[in-house]
Amino acid sequence: MYAVVMQEFGGPSVLRFDRHPDPLSRPGWVTVRLQASALNWHDVLVRRGLYRSPLPHILGADGAGVRTDTNEEVVILPSLFWGSREAAPGTDWEILGDHRAGTYAELVTVPEECVVPRPAGLSLTQAAALPLVGVTTYRALFTRGRLRAGESVLILGAGGGVATMATSFAAAHGAHVVVTSSDSAKIAAARELGAAAGVDHQHSEWIEHARSLTPGAQGFDLVLDSVGRWSESIQCLRSGGRCVVLGSSVADEAQLPLRPFYFGQFELIGTTMGSPTDMGGLLRFMENHDVSPPVVDRTFGLGEASRAHEQLESGSSFGKIVLLH
Incomplete structure (x- = not known):
């Protein structure tokens, strides 16, 4: 061959x-x-x-x-x-x-x-x-992230395979989706996939801007972090929110102040590619929802x-x- x-x-x-x-x-x-x-x-x-x-x-x-x-x-x-x-x-x-x-x-x-x-x-x-981004995204959002309809979710990045698929899946599930990018064209394209809004993560006050796009500006129920910006991701959460980490393209290490973390009742959840069971869940989800390819x-x-x-x-x-x- x-x-x-x-x-x-x-x-x-x-x-x-x-x-x-x-x-x-x-x-x-x-x-x-x-x-x-x-x-x-x-x-x-x-x-x-x-x-x-x-x-x-x-x-x-x-x-x-x-x-x-x-x-x-x-x-x-x-x-x-x-x-x-x-x-x-x-x-x-x-x-x-x-x-x-x-x-x-x-x-x-x-x-x-x-x-x-x-x-x-x-x-x-x-x-x-x-397959890879589909099953990874499905596991991150639903198996591990426990995303429910009506919740707000922040997706770091707007242009990668995981980000584009996560935007489509979360919007199809009935979540309020916000993405981040330094490229306005990518944010516009993410809105075509179902994102409600996007923020420029290179701006010094991007966290405050992102939080302002959630109900009562209280923060997100779920943040999907595929780049490794943990400390910023945690700051975007509402009290009791969940941060799912599935990549480290920006940073291999992270530092978190512990007292705000445990007083905020946050969850930091690691995940990776999914199982055959997750793959079955992905295929059923795509059959039952209006999901962009x-x-x-x-x-x-x-x-x-x-x-x-x-x-x-x-x-x-x-x-x-x-x-x-």
């Missing part, structure tokens, strides 16, 4: 389109002939060597294609070996593309529980863009993966970047 293979860690230029051995079949696993794969920031971290992946290596967590055994159109859940507890993944859990060959290839093999039918109504590129910003050919990574790292995209195979 052809695949995007990296022989070393580094910048986008290490991604080379080349021949690679087909994946081996094994009992309980399914081989998928991929037609599209979506990029995630996680892929950039793998490419840079953060996860110490084996070399040579094929990146990629998200994908859509056809099962080679049944010809069924499927999407891939990149959450492997979740385990038996829904509260958190087990010790064997890993993300597809970390230590096993991923989806930047013509073929990929995954456990059978990690393929689900392609949702009706989604194009090929939208289907490829769904995943936003796809640009597509590239599989052989253009290095250019696609340059685009992803530029931070200029709104939504997902997808490779067509």
